[in-house]
Each structure stands twice: as C-alpha cells, then as structure tokens.
Amino acid sequence: MRVRVSSVILSLVVATLVIAAPAPHAARLEKRDEAEDKISDLLTKALESLGCDDCLAALVGVKEYAISDKSRVLEIVNNLCPTLSMYPTDVCTGVVYMQGPVLLDSIIAADLTSDDGRKLCFQAAGACPAPDIGDTTVIFPKPRPADPVAPPPSGTQVEVLHFSDWHVDEEYVPGTDAICNRPMCCRKYDDSPSNITRAAASWGDYSCDAPVKLGLDLLSYIPSVAKPSFSIMTGDVPPHDVWLEDRSAVLPIERHAYANMDNLGINIYPTVGNHESGPTNLYPTEASGGDLSWLYSSLADNWSRWLPSDAVDWVKNYGAYAASPQKGLRIISLNTNFCYRMNFYLYADVDDHDPNGMIKWFINQLQAAEDAGERVWIIAHFNPSQINCLQNWSAQYYEIVQRYSPHVIAEQFFGHTHYDELSIYYQPGIKDAQNAISTAWTGPSVTPHSNLNPGFRIYQVDTGNWNVYDSLTYIADLSQATTWDATGATPNWHLEYSARQAYGSYVPIADDAPLSASWWHDVTVAFESDSAAFQQYWTYRGKSANRIGACAANTTCPAQTICNMRAGMSSELCSKITFSLTKE
Known part of the structure; x- marks a missing residue:
C-alpha cells in the first residue's frame, strides 16, 4: 500500500x-x-x-x-x-x-x-495537532558498550536481491480499461463500460498492479545480471483490491507468488506487509482480540521452504522471525503492522506502546546478536520513520537503533511506499555526518501502481561487515508496454543506476568504503546546494517514469524531502498527515 x-x-x-x-x-x-x-x-x-x-x-x-x-x-x-x-x-x-x-x-x-x-x-x-510523545524509555538487557565499532570488511563481496511490494494481480486482463472508477483497474468488472479509455497492455499499466507475466519475466531476467547469494522481500504480495481482500482471497495469491519466487533457487527472507492480511491492514493485538493465526500459519508454511524450524515457529507466533543466511549475519524480520496507523486494532489502547510485545522481542534478538558478535539486517514492511508509523512506537524503534548501531545493526531494509527512497538514523545530538549511524533503504516496488516503473534491486555487500558497497536498481520502461505487445518483445529490464556512481560524482567516496550513513548524510548536504543532484534523486525516486510530479527548486518540496530523509522517526518528519478523498 x-x-x-x-x-x-x-x-x-x-x-x-x-x-x-x-x-x-x-x-x-x-x-x-x-x-x-x-x-x-x-x-x-x-x-x-x-x-x-x-x-x-x-x-x-x-x-x-x-x-x-x-x-x-x-x-x-x-x-x-x-x-x-x-x-x-x-x-x-x-x-x-x-x-x-x-x-x-x-x-x-x-x-x-x-x-x-x-x-x-x-x-x-491529521485532524488534531500531534500529541506529545509519552514516556517511551526502552529498557535494555545490557548497557551499550563503550565506543562500539563495526567489524572490518573481509574484502569478499556477494550480491543480495531485494524485492518489495509485488502486488501481483492474478485477475489482470489485457485489453480492459486502465482508467476506471475503482481503486485498481485492468480488470473485467460487471459494470465495465464497452468504450475503453486506455486499453491495458499485457505487460502492465501505470494505473494497475503487476500482471503475473510481468513478475515471471522479472524472475527470468535476474540470472542474466546477477548471481545473488540470497534475497529479501519486504512485504505486500496481494493486490490493492482492498474491498475484496479477505482470507479466502489472499491465501492462494501468496501461495502462488512464493512458489514462483522459489524458482530462483536461492533462499528468500520475506517480511509481512499490510496487504498480507485479509481484510487489509488489520492485525489484531492480544489486547484487542481477534485471531490471525490462520495468516501466520499460512506464512510459516509458505516460508518454511527458506527458513529454519525455529524461525518458522516465531512466524506462527509473531509474524516475525530471525534467521542467519550466512555466518556472522542475522536477519531480523519485524512485523511493523503493530505500528501502522491504519491498523484500526491499535486504537483500542493507544497507550499500549508495544502491541504483542514486538519491541521486546526485537530487543532480545538484537542483544543475542550482540552477545554472539553477529551483524544484523533489519527487514520490515514499514520504515518506522515514515508518517504511517505511530509516533510512540517509532520513538522506541529509534532508541533501539541508537543502542545497537553501528556495531550490531549493519543495514535496514523496508518497502511500502513503492518509491526508491532512503532515510538516515543518527545518534543523539546534531544531525550531521559524524552522528549518522544507520541507513534505512526503501526498496522499489515490483508493481507499477501508481505511476511508477516496475523495479528491483541488487546490493553488493561485504561478508565481513555486511554493509552495502553499492546499490544497483533495475527497472523496465513500462511506457513501452504497448510496443512490446505489438512487436512480440519482452520488457526492457535494464540498470537504471548505481548509487555509488550516481551520487559519488557529487560526494566522492573511496573505492574500499561502504555506502555508509555518514556518506549518505553528505549526499543530502549536496542535495541542499546542488539542484541537479537533488533532481537526479527525485527522478530515481520515481524509478525514471517521470510521472510522480515535479519537486521544483523554487518550492518547499526539496527541503521537505531532505528533512524526511534525515528524520529517523515519524514525529520529526516535515510532511504531515493529510486527508484526501482524491482517487489514487
């Protein structure tokens, strides 16, 4: 979503x-x-x-x-x-x-x-002013070590694949109208008019979710450009038909999608999004009542092809897990639906700052990693710095990142927005390069909904510190979809950009240095003084579809965007919760 x-x-x-x-x-x-x-x-x-x-x-x-x-x-x-x-x-x-x-x-x-x-x-x-954040002081099992440092690189790099927001639509029908009166189009509805405003191409449309064939073609393309050691998938497999998404609808879609991903022949480490549940968004807490064991059990069964048995057991209880894809690395997959503002179950007790004990479980996993000398990747659907995360939960998460960075937490990976985005976490004090401690990557969506090219990402990662040394984003230019149909061609998947090359031209970086939070902070500084640099980011943010609207230098948009990149928690964002009845 x-x-x-x-x-x-x-x-x-x-x-x-x-x-x-x-x-x-x-x-x-x-x-x-x-x-x-x-x-x-x-x-x-x-x-x-x-x-x-x-x-x-x-x-x-x-x-x-x-x-x-x-x-x-x-x-x-x-x-x-x-x-x-x-x-x-x-x-x-x-x-x-x-x-x-x-x-x-x-x-x-x-x-x-x-x-x-x-x-x-x-x-x-967004109808009232933001309330004061309550007492969100987090209790940790052990104090932060004095002067913690990240481990050195090994000099050996591997490739890791990142999918997000697949939103596969098994009911996508080529030739149907891509402009319709529902939240998602490219389907045959009972009241669909005979006159077509814009016929949906078989490979997809900017107003619709991903047809099955688009996802299958993406999967077949990946081996031609990368040999990933493993993959992460940051949530949202079902489509945006929120008025139809019940238990019977989402389960078969998820089962089919994960089976198709399995054809890559590598382990995939997924996380749960707001669309995984049916109805959408609704993840009951222990206090609110409700039973989601059917979903957690189904996810555990689908993910068991990739996860060890103890991780599968955690999924059944939390919709979250921890697993080790390679020695020295622990992936912690969080269920951030317990901070999502559209999870209406959370409003039964707004003073419960840790619904279902997700925060406590998260801390225990990080402490175990610290004790074992492991590095951690955090994967989740929502970046807790996004406006969609409840402010008290977000504040706790930020404190946890500060406690376990940079020596334990190597990287963070999220989804949900569909955009190619990034945010930076800092130690207390001035938000500058010296205090920047962690990078949160938001992966580009597979779905083109709304007005984005489909995409995926390959990270080049060192196996000693498990930091990212380059981020390679691949897209297909969906504006050519009707031409592909007419000529019998397939999508033109291609490298959109290398983060190291694109932004290294503005902020030089040593060949043996990772794309650290400090470096990314300096990149945002370059955005402030160099309009061309920022506009390059804005283009990549929309996956070069050039359909998301301008962010002109003579407006507040660039400053707001940069502020949001440095926010770290939702209460510090410069964008505000707004209400709109405009159709997406």
Whole structure:
C-alpha cells in the first residue's frame, strides 16, 4: 500500500469518526431518513474542516451511537460512501463491512475522556495537532558498550536481491480499461463500460498492479545480471483490491507468488506487509482480540521452504522471525503492522506502546546478536520513520537503533511506499555526518501502481561487515508496454543506476568504503546546494517514469524531502498527515 492511504479507507475513517454528533437518547429514535440526512450534513462539515474539536465531539457521539446500534452505523456509512468517495457500491460495501467493525470496536474501547481521542484524530486523519510523545524509555538487557565499532570488511563481496511490494494481480486482463472508477483497474468488472479509455497492455499499466507475466519475466531476467547469494522481500504480495481482500482471497495469491519466487533457487527472507492480511491492514493485538493465526500459519508454511524450524515457529507466533543466511549475519524480520496507523486494532489502547510485545522481542534478538558478535539486517514492511508509523512506537524503534548501531545493526531494509527512497538514523545530538549511524533503504516496488516503473534491486555487500558497497536498481520502461505487445518483445529490464556512481560524482567516496550513513548524510548536504543532484534523486525516486510530479527548486518540496530523509522517526518528519478523498 502507498504512503497515501486508499481513498476508500480514508472515507471510512472520517465517515466513522463523524457519524453522529453527541447524541441524546431521543436522537436514536429518529426516522432512518432523518438520521441519514443529519449524518450526511455532519460528514460534509467534517470533510470540509477536519477540525480537532469537530473530530473529538464526533468520537464521543459515535461511541455512544455505536454501543447501541453498531450495525446501523455501518449501514449509514455504506449508503453514504458512493457519494463521498465516488466509488461504486461494491467497493464501498466491501471496505465498510470489512474495516468498519474493527474501527467501531476500537472507538468503543478507547477512553475518549483522556488523550485517546486526540491521538486517534491525529493519527487517523491529521485532524488534531500531534500529541506529545509519552514516556517511551526502552529498557535494555545490557548497557551499550563503550565506543562500539563495526567489524572490518573481509574484502569478499556477494550480491543480495531485494524485492518489495509485488502486488501481483492474478485477475489482470489485457485489453480492459486502465482508467476506471475503482481503486485498481485492468480488470473485467460487471459494470465495465464497452468504450475503453486506455486499453491495458499485457505487460502492465501505470494505473494497475503487476500482471503475473510481468513478475515471471522479472524472475527470468535476474540470472542474466546477477548471481545473488540470497534475497529479501519486504512485504505486500496481494493486490490493492482492498474491498475484496479477505482470507479466502489472499491465501492462494501468496501461495502462488512464493512458489514462483522459489524458482530462483536461492533462499528468500520475506517480511509481512499490510496487504498480507485479509481484510487489509488489520492485525489484531492480544489486547484487542481477534485471531490471525490462520495468516501466520499460512506464512510459516509458505516460508518454511527458506527458513529454519525455529524461525518458522516465531512466524506462527509473531509474524516475525530471525534467521542467519550466512555466518556472522542475522536477519531480523519485524512485523511493523503493530505500528501502522491504519491498523484500526491499535486504537483500542493507544497507550499500549508495544502491541504483542514486538519491541521486546526485537530487543532480545538484537542483544543475542550482540552477545554472539553477529551483524544484523533489519527487514520490515514499514520504515518506522515514515508518517504511517505511530509516533510512540517509532520513538522506541529509534532508541533501539541508537543502542545497537553501528556495531550490531549493519543495514535496514523496508518497502511500502513503492518509491526508491532512503532515510538516515543518527545518534543523539546534531544531525550531521559524524552522528549518522544507520541507513534505512526503501526498496522499489515490483508493481507499477501508481505511476511508477516496475523495479528491483541488487546490493553488493561485504561478508565481513555486511554493509552495502553499492546499490544497483533495475527497472523496465513500462511506457513501452504497448510496443512490446505489438512487436512480440519482452520488457526492457535494464540498470537504471548505481548509487555509488550516481551520487559519488557529487560526494566522492573511496573505492574500499561502504555506502555508509555518514556518506549518505553528505549526499543530502549536496542535495541542499546542488539542484541537479537533488533532481537526479527525485527522478530515481520515481524509478525514471517521470510521472510522480515535479519537486521544483523554487518550492518547499526539496527541503521537505531532505528533512524526511534525515528524520529517523515519524514525529520529526516535515510532511504531515493529510486527508484526501482524491482517487489514487
């Protein structure tokens, strides 16, 4: 899923938050048409203002209303959704009745007389100012060693493959309309018009998820350019049909996709994304109730072809695991859905800063690695510095990175945004090259949704310190898809750029030096003074599709982007949570 949450889900969030003003008992006796008119007026006002006071008052009202008649709340939202979102009834009904009950239950469980309401309004819709971060002091098993240093390189390098956000669409139909009235197109829907605005090419389209044949072609291309020792996959295999993604839909898609990846003949170390679950985003906590053992068991079964038995057992319990692909390296795969702001289960107890004990488990794994003298790669779907991560969870994660870097944590790898991005973590103090301690890589997506070329990445890594010495990003130019169909050609997979070569021209780097966090900080400094350098980054961020909009030098966009690269935790980001009903 992208940084901007699906407009259908956002419609649901706001609709649920403003479903009724504080309602006396008599209001529940209104006729259905009168109640719907009242709610429609309140909803329109809320969408126009997104004010904090309006949101808080609505929360109190919806809680009282939902306690007595939750099914009626869902019915009204479902009736209003097509008007609010401009999506058809099937999309609205699917999202409302899959996502809505969890959000309503969380609102009912929340203590709205405390700061819970403000936190919910802020995190879900940006309707209130950011609350103060609570006491997130992390307790570590052992103190940080004095003057810790990373191990030296071995001089031997291997290649590692990075996939992210595959979003394979097994129902992709070439020739169908790539422009439609649903969150994803290139499918044959019952109400699809006969006149086609833009016919979907068989290899894919910028408005749609990845057809099966595109992914298979990517897999067949990789051996021609790399011989990876192993691969990481940072989440999101199912497509963006969020109104259809239930248990029966996601399980076969995941099973087929992982079987296809297995054809590479190397171990793949996956992590769980927000789309792996059905319904999308919803990962219950022990406190909130709900059972996701069916998903964890299925993932454990699919991943058992690559993981050792103890890691498989962890997946069954946490949706997370630790495993060692080679001597001296431990991969920790986190389930960051427990920090995701659209995981509505989390709002039942916003003061639970470690849902399901993921933070505690993470610390134990890092401490075990430190004790064993191992290096660690962290892989997860969400970069905790992204705006989608709850601020308290993000602050704890940052403290953990500071405790175990640079001597234990070698690199961090994430997905979710679909972009080719990067962020930097620092020790406390000034954010400069000297204090930069860890790099977080966001891998490019396989899916072209939305307006991006499909891509993947190869890292060149030293087996002594397990740091990245170069990052090679490969793409296919999807604007040529109709030509491939017409000529019988296949996608023109090619090297888009080498990070070492592209940015080393702005910030020279020694031949034997890794692409360290300190070096990347200096690259961001170059971005501040050299517009051409920044624009090169912006082009690569969109995988050279040149379809994501400009980030002009005479706007605030470059400074905001650079700020976000240096943020490290979500509370320090320069971008803000926004609400939009615009179709992605």
